[in-house]
Amino acid sequence: MLSFITDLFPTVYAEEKHEETPVEEEEAAPAPAPAAEEEEEPEDDKPEIEEACGETAACAPLKHHLEECTRRVQEEGAHEDCTEELYHFLHCVNECAVPKYFSKLV
Numbered sequence: 001m002l003s004f005i006t007d008l009f010p011t012v013y014a015e016e017k018h019e020e021t022p023v024e025e026e027e028a029a030p031a032p033a034p035a036a037e038e039e040e041e042p043e044d045d046k047p048e049i050e051e052a053c054g055e056t057a058a059c060a061p062l063k064h065h066l067e068e069c070t071r072r073v074q075e076e077g078a079h080e081d082c083t084e085e086l087y088h089f090l091h092c093v094n095e096c097a098v099p100k101y102f103s104k105l106v
Contacts, residue, residue, distance in 0.1 A: 045104055046097075053096035054089070062089040 054063055066089045069082035 046101065049097045049100045049104075050093050053093045053100075056096055059089065059092040059096065062092050065089075 053059060062085070066082060066085040069080070069085045072078045073080060073082060
């Protein structure tokens with residue numbers, strides 16, 4: 001079995017080569033020029049767009065429903081979660097926000 005493995009993957013020995021580069025060449029290399037103007041990262045509009053969409057007439061009732069559910073769970077210790085309400089609200093926000101994202105890209 002061992003001979004099969006050694007036949008399949010032969011052993012290769014590398015010879016060591018030490019190349020010495022002259023110190024003069026390293027010092028003579030030009031330093032990279034600093035950028036004249038560094039580009040600033042563009043501001044992310046996504047949070048602002050989503051917040052505005054959450055306040056629209058279509059999404060406001062869903063947001064209110066989600067907040068009421070969250071209040072019930074936190075204060076009264078209701079045996080439920082607000083996953084369904086969250087999904088409905090996020091779906092509404094996404095439906096409103098996606099076209100606005102792409103209009104900002106163009």
